Structures are given as structure tokens and as C-alpha cells.
Amino acid sequence: MEDDMPPAPITPQAAADERELVIRAQRYEPEALEEIYDTYFDAVYRAIFARVGDHTVAEAVTGQAFLTALEILPKYHRRPGGLHPWLQYLAARELRAHGWRPTPGRHPVHEADELRGALAELTPDQQEVLTMRFLVGMPVEAVAAGTGRRRGQVRALQHRALQALLRLMAARDAA
């Protein structure tokens, strides 16, 4: 999935460009908003779709995440990872607020549905970290910047999340 990610603004020029983009977006200049949407929408949508496997839910959650971003843009302070981790973080939060759950009682059609169902049983923080790390393909530093955690905290959370997911999958297999 990392190949599908928009280029991360890591060079000084890219960082300066994004800083300028954020300043214009905080004034709600239409061109700046279009640039943000066109750059990051697909990456955010794909991550959400991978979680839910449902275009309707992915459209609703991603759309709402971008609307939330508009609301709080004036308070956005640039973080090392840039806009992308922030938008992924907002989308993960939006998915939790949306209350999506796998259809109860439905037998998993294939392996992906089983994994999505187990993922949905993790805590919200664990879901966020696994989504950003493995569905979006972000490095630990970017996840830390996007979620406001330290790198060590992200690594520990990721470790606990995978262990919990392993137990859930084993329980499902046993059932």
C-alpha cells in the first residue's frame, strides 16, 4: 500500500510548500482546499475501505472526515508528518464515531471479512494505530505526529494491538 501513498512532505521545499498550502487553506481559499482534497482523498478513502469493505460506509466516513477537517483547520498546527497523518487520524476517529460494526451473525464470506470483524473489536486507539501503520503504510514517526503520541507509545500500542488481534483471530478460529 505504501506505493499508493501521496508523497510525504519531507524535503524542506515540500515542507515549505505544505506550510504555504495550510496557511491558504486556513483562509479557506478554494484552490488550496481543492489541492488538499485531490492530494489526500484517495489515500484516506482506501484506508477506510480496507477497514470496512463497503463503499457506502467508506464514502460517508471519508467525506465526513474531510468536513471535520474544514471545521478545525484554523486550529491546525503543522506537525512533522504533515497533513496526511492528521487526515488519516480524523478519518479513523470518524469511523469510530460512525459506529460501524461487521454485520452480526453473518458468516464471513472470506478471510478479509473475518479480519475486519476482529479489527472492529479492538479498542479505538488500537484500531487507529493499526490502520495508519499497516493500511496506510505510515512510518512510526508519522503515526506519532498524527496522533499526538511519542514513538515509543506508538510502538507499544501497535504491539499490544497485534497481540490482541491475534487472540481474537484464534478465538474466532476455535469457534
Place this chain on the structure above:
Amino acid sequence: MLVESTPKQLEEALSRRRQGASLAGATGLTPAAGELEHLVALAERIERLPAELAPPGARERARSRFLAAGDRHRASWVHQHRLPHRAARHPAPHHPLRNLFLLGTALVIALVAGSGLALAAGLSEPDSQLYPAKTFGQRVVLALTTDPVTKAGTEVDLANQRFQDAEGMAAKGKGGLTVSSLSAYYSYLRDAGAKLSGRDVHDARWKQVRDRLIAIKSKTPTEVERGLTEHNDTVHLGEVRQLEKDFAADSKRMDVALGVGPPAKSPGNSVNSPPSPSPVP
């Protein structure tokens, strides 16, 4: 029973796996290798979850909603950040007496402010910021007075003021200001005595000023010395006593010159050789 791995081991295994190592190679030979293999494999299953792009219709719908909301925010932002409305300024109608009125008002303000400042300066003591303004004004008054008798009378008044200043400063324990005030007191007395003794006409006005001079110079700095003693300021107390001693001799010659003391026994103490004036600070 699997041995539990650590977050650091997991991160290192994931990193090695991304660099192309086999699953077994990535997890290494640690006791936790068994659990690590399961965790890395699970992470890769998550990565393989089918991720699809939004259908074109859905993408455009979301885009339209986003940009429309952006327009609403833009309107709100512009409303909040626009410059305050200012009405165009028209020149006020010009009345023929307007300038005269403004000038009069300015003069009244200047008079009131100037009088207040002058009053404050006049009431100030040597330890006040306004005191230099007070003494400067007094020196100007002296400089503008040409008649020697009138000038001597003013110097007698100023000597009296300096004496009171010295008493006030001694009571506050400000020895330096006490000494300078007392020094000015003696200087004004000497100057006044010199001017009066240099006059040949001893009319009623001259006698009136002379009598005031005699009365003022007869003061003794008892209160000054007591104030400095109470503050244990022996240094300035010594200076005060020296000033008093220095003036004592001049005072006697002044009495002779002004016709209130016994006749002089030596040519240096004659009426025509008054004490030499000293500069007034």
C-alpha cells in the same frame, strides 16, 4: 506456550521483513520468534486487506460537498476578518472664531498646567525631582533684579528658605542635602551682607532689609545638628559645624559693616571692607 515479544523486537522484525527478509529470517532466533512470526504475519494480512478507490460518482459527490462547505467557511472567515467599516470623514464646518477658540483653550490649559507645575516646584524640597526647577526659577528672579537693596532682600528670603530646607533634610537623615542647603543659606547671607554694606544711602528700605538679614543670620542650626545626631550622621554633622564656624567670623565683620556691632579694630574689619561674596549654588 509462546514467549512474549517486545515492541522493539516487533518493530525490528517488521523492518527486516520490509527489507526483503523471509518471515523466519525477520523474526530471528530469539525465544520470542514464535510469537513474532504470528504478529508479523498478521500485520501483513492487514496490509493485504483489499483497498479500493472510491467509485467516480462517490468521489465527485464527496468533493462537491467538501468544496461547498469550504465556500461557506470562506464566507464566514471573510466576515470575521474583514476590516472594520469606517465612515468617510468630512471636514468639520469652519467657524470664523474656531481657531481663536482653540488657541484660547490651549492657553488656558497651558496656564493651568504651568501654574500647577510651578506651584508643585515651589513647594518641593531638596529631595524632590522638581527642586532643581525651583532653584533655577529663584536664580532667574535674582538675575533679573537690578536694584542691590531689593536683590539683597530676595537673598535674605532665599537664605531663610535654605535654612528651613536644611532642617527638613536633617530630620529625614539626608546629610548630604542638609549640608548643601546650609551652605546655600550662608552663601545667600554673605551676598546680601556684601550688597547692603556697599550702599552709601541707608534709607528706611535699606534698614528694613538689614534688620531682616540680622534676624535671619542670628539663627543657629541647632535643629539641624540634632537631626543629624539622631541619625548618627557624624560625617555631615562635622561639615555643618565647620560651615557654622566659618560663617561666625564673617558674621562679626558683617555686623560691623552694617552698623550693628562694635567698631572694627583693624583695617580689614572696616565698614568699607565687607565679607567677600561667595557663589550661590
